[in-house]
Amino acid sequence: MNNAEIADLLHEFADLMDLKGDIFKRNAYRRAAQNVQELDGDVLSYYREGRLESIPGVGVSIAQKIAEIIRTGSSAELEGLRAQYPPGLVELTQVPDLGPKKALRLYRELGIKDLAGLKKAALDHRIRRLEGFGRRSEEKILRGIEMVERNSGRMLLGDALPIGLAVESYLRQNGIEHVSVAGSLRRRKETIGDIDIVVGSDLPLEATRLFVSYPRRETVILQGPTRSSIRLEDGTQVDLRVVPVSDYGATLLYFTGSKEHTVELRRMAIQMGYKLNEYGLFRKDDNSLVAREEERDIYRALGLDLIPPEMREMRGEIEAASGGRLPDLLRSEDIRGDLHVHTVMSDGHATMRELAREAKRLGYEYIGLTDHSPSLRIAHGLTAEDLLDSVEEARQVSEEEGIAVLRGSEVDILDDGSLDYPREVLSRLDFVIASVHSRFQMPEEEMTERVLRAMSDPEVNVLGHPTGRLLGRREAYRIDLERVMEHASRQGVALELNGYPYRLDLNDLNCRRAKERGVKLSIGTDAHALEDLSFMSLAVGTARRGWLEKDDVINTLSLDQIKRFFERTSG
């Protein structure tokens, strides 16, 4: 039973409390679930040491339930609650405009207990006969079901970010000064629900007209004075909100979230005798304005430094901002080179020279080329001979193109933790990433030993995509990251933050754990084509969500410094 599994059960408690109609208990369970999920360390050890109640949001009652879950795998009270409602009821609340109250009535009065039943009842016009429902709600439910079925997954950050930023820059280039993506996209979460754009303009009709005439727009879904939605050629929906310039900061703050973060800001506002909403910060007694034009003004009035959007997740950022202890987060400009790139020699699409030129154009000082090793047949891993021949080619290209081309390798970690090239081959390279690409199902202990052994090899500089997860496709493999981080810090091996859209591995929370343990991160895009080098922005966003600063990341070092880093770890 790990943290995520326990958190899932607490979330289920929350869902069931919602059906019971107790929103305060629901909130309490949600908060506990989130804190368990993001807990730094294993819940089991909190349990063994009798300090479950030191987890925020966990009191006597929830601590007992967690203990019971750890001992027995479940909770008697949870079983009892489950027995009261059919399991499909929570799924009904995924349909827009159906919350717990309506879902429960549909169940009690029409016996509807899942999406299929709901669809049938709507088609049979049985729903409109219920008091409080009507023809329009029935139609809305049908549209909602369709949407849930079609669009249940979230978008990858890597898909949403270019789209959102393109719309943003289109509006800016056409004279809109106050414009930004908002929501989870602005916070650079690894997956995104909706693409939201906030505009501050005193000519709202013009801004709206501009938005709905976006060149890549296919249809206008909704066009109003403050809200509009369009669908793009690729099917993506983009929502726009227009507010007066004077309200821009307050509105952007509100629509950026996270919800938990803004709720906390409102609580603080109340304690200070204020009221915070999407129009601004006001005095409670006479409704007079305190701040609203810029996000910074509102934070300042609440006694806080401006919190970067990527940190607004209720993970300690409020305390840091009130104590003047916010980290100085990594910036894109700090990155001096990409350290994980594939060429045509293995499974990439661009040549060494093309990549060198593109890296130079991006302003990099160096680029690290890391083709696969032979055991990864599917990716045409290089023979030792071809790899060594390319070392000389890299030197030549470096000189001719005026940018340092570092010849590295992404060498496979074999089943027993040995590496896929002999040491004398690896020692001829500028640096080495070691990665797991096989036998993902190993038991945790075996996988951990395998990886630790690979990291102990003096030629290894970076552990590639340390958990192997693929967003929406594959779970992380089982590995004891605590031991991996300890080992990394002792051995002077960096852990990778891989920027490939499906990976983003390490993720935000693990980046932060690594930083707290003094482990350095190496950022690479895992590019297989020239345009993939742009994945760097996804990695930087994730790094910022993990509170990383410039000094935590090795590829902010100059060429000389990073060579020393690679030397030191291989010496």
Next chain:
DNA sequence: GCCGTTTTCGGCCCGACTGTTTTCAGTCG
């Protein structure tokens, strides 16, 4: 169920919108 710069009891974020109502509950972000 949790928690305390106002509290060990009594709060727990705020406003808009929608569809159904005739004064509002439920849902959403």
